[in-house]
Amino acid sequence: MNINEIVELKKKRLNLEMDFVNAAEMEEIAKGIERPTVSFRKALEENDMILIPEIKSVSDSGVAEMRLYEPDIMAQEVSRHKKVKALFVQTEKDVYKGSAGHLRAIRKVSDLPLVRR
Numbered sequence: 001m002n003i004n005e006i007v008e009l010k011k012k013r014l015n016l017e018m019d020f021v022n023a024a025e026m027e028e029i030a031k032g033i034e035r036p037t038v039s040f041r042k043a044l045e046e047n048d049m050i051l052i053p054e055i056k057s058v059s060d061s062g063v064a065e066m067r068l069y070e071p072d073i074m075a076q077e078v079s080r081h082k083k084v085k086a087l088f089v090q091t092e093k094d095v096y097k098g099s100a101g102h103l104r105a106i107r108k109v110s111d112l113p114l115v116r117r
Contacts, residue, residue, distance in 0.1 A: 009094040040113035043085035051083045054117070055106065056090035057097050069097075072105040079110045086113040 043050065055078075057069035071089065078084055089106060091098040103114055 006092065006095055010092060013093060040086055040115065043113055046085065048083070050085040051081065052086045052088055052115070053078045053084060054088040054090060055102065056088075056117075058090075058095070071102040072109045075106040075112075076109045079112055084112065086115060088115045088117050090117050092117065 055071050055074050057071075075087055075089075079087070087106065087110065089098070089102055090096045091100050091102060093099060098117075100116075103116060106114060
């Protein structure tokens with residue numbers, strides 16, 4: 001599957017999701033969530049080498065898929081490395097079998113900045 005196909009699938013999925021919760025409601029939900037402030041920019045500005053691992057269940061080639069995928073446990077493990085300053089979290093559902101719920105699960109175990117992919 002190429003990037004254009006992935007983008008089209010994502011557009012369709014977003015339109016379906018907007019039928020359930022519109023942008024204003026989503027913003028209100030986000031405002032009501034208590035969480036620590038984390039700075040992706042600050043993490044990147046450190047002078048030392050940094051690592052930003054990606055949390056996902058399917059490889060980019062689509063060839064390999066984890067049989068038991070627990071994003072919170074994976075994030076907890078990689079976050080222990082002192083060079084890890086942020087986490088990419090794959091949330092694309094159709095190709096990578098991701099979910100926005102993965103962000104919530106990871107936030108419970110890590111205060112690192114999260115980048116939704």
